[in-house]
Amino acid sequence: MAEIVDVDICCGLCWGDEAKGKIVSHLLKNNKYDWVCRWSGGSNAGHTIYINNVKYATHIIPAGIFYNIPCYIGPDCYINYYHLKSEMEYLKKHGFDTSLIYISNKAHVITDDHITEDNAIYKAQQGSTGTGIAPCAKDKYGRNGKRIEDDDMFPFKENLWTSENIPLKGNILCEGAQGFWLDINYGSYPYVTSSNTLPYSACSLGFPPHKIRNIYGACKVYDTRVGVDPYFSHNESKKYKTFFNTIASVGEEYGTTTKRLRKVEWLNIDKLIEAINISGTNIIIISKLDILVIVNKYVYIYNGQYQEHLNKDDFVNSINNIIYEKCTYVSKIVYSDNPINVNDLC
Numbered sequence: 001m002a003e004i005v006d007v008d009i010c011c012g013l014c015w016g017d018e019a020k021g022k023i024v025s026h027l028l029k030n031n032k033y034d035w036v037c038r039w040s041g042g043s044n045a046g047h048t049i050y051i052n053n054v055k056y057a058t059h060i061i062p063a064g065i066f067y068n069i070p071c072y073i074g075p076d077c078y079i080n081y082y083h084l085k086s087e088m089e090y091l092k093k094h095g096f097d098t099s100l101i102y103i104s105n106k107a108h109v110i111t112d113d114h115i116t117e118d119n120a121i122y123k124a125q126q127g128s129t130g131t132g133i134a135p136c137a138k139d140k141y142g143r144n145g146k147r148i149e150d151d152d153m154f155p156f157k158e159n160l161w162t163s164e165n166i167p168l169k170g171n172i173l174c175e176g177a178q179g180f181w182l183d184i185n186y187g188s189y190p191y192v193t194s195s196n197t198l199p200y201s202a203c204s205l206g207f208p209p210h211k212i213r214n215i216y217g218a219c220k221v222y223d224t225r226v227g228v229d230p231y232f233s234h235n236e237s238k239k240y241k242t243f244f245n246t247i248a249s250v251g252e253e254y255g256t257t258t259k260r261l262r263k264v265e266w267l268n269i270d271k272l273i274e275a276i277n278i279s280g281t282n283i284i285i286i287s288k289l290d291i292l293v294i295v296n297k298y299v300y301i302y303n304g305q306y307q308e309h310l311n312k313d314d315f316v317n318s319i320n321n322i323i324y325e326k327c328t329y330v331s332k333i334v335y336s337d338n339p340i341n342v343n344d345l346c
């Protein structure tokens, strides 16, 4: 049997939208991966990736496709055939080889009824993306769902993955969807998605936990949120409203999937520490420092208090000191400017 060598995982440490797509895309430039895998979520996620200065957006298909690397969408994902088809056609049109995409025979199928129910109930209640995820998960865990292997109508038979025909092997990169605080177990329940977003759940792809090498945890230098979440509208944050509006507009904080404007809050280091430690992150990539430099305001939340810093260096040093003190697995913190220096990540 072919051997799995090493597995690296990129996960979100916040509420999604932490530039995981960009990080994965940079890791792939070194050409050291044999498979790129997606272990959770569905069309609710969105990755924005720039290849040779051209912007691409995908929802379910991993970024490996842009680098001619086989991509695997695992059994814990939720698949909408229409979205998958249109994403495949979009990639083909741009010259990418969609025969490299493999979809687990055990992934669950999102039906039109799931989408209708999501839009009728969960969208208003929780600000869901309306892509049918929660109703599909409800059927899955009620053991009443439909898996791809049970569906004769599955339109991409040549892309079907089974462990017998195509074993995962070599070096594997797993790209996360959503983030720690959207996780069904650890997130701010019930304001969460229906997936397991933490790196341990990447093992559902079919590799043993002891093969995991690096866990890349992604966050931004400020927090953002789409969808309903009382934490993002507490009273104290109102005094920073003008800054948050500027950050949202300069930082282009709107969703890849829904185009909704994201709510902004200063980076909550208390929450970040929890996310880093429970996920087991050892390399942290903090994006969008350039946006705070433009806004010229340096604040984070620590020990439950807003703490302001006079300048960028003071702010960055202070964040680093806290993380290195409180998060013992962390060996590296990278502040990603645009573009990331890929050598910083390895």
Ligand code: IMP
Pocket (backbone or CB within 6 Å): 015, 016, 017, 044, 045, 046, 122, 126, 127, 128, 129, 130, 131, 132, 133, 134, 177, 178, 182, 191, 192, 193, 194, 226, 227, 228
């Ligand atoms: P659902 O995943 O569509 O059920 O949405 C549940 C919650 O997760 C809502 O608050 C969404 O806005 C949020 N959410 C789901 N996927 C993403 C994502 O990829 N980025 C950011 N938020 C997301």
Ligand code: MG
Pocket (backbone or CB within 6 Å): 016, 017, 018, 045, 046, 047, 048, 178, 256
């Ligand atoms: Mg995203």
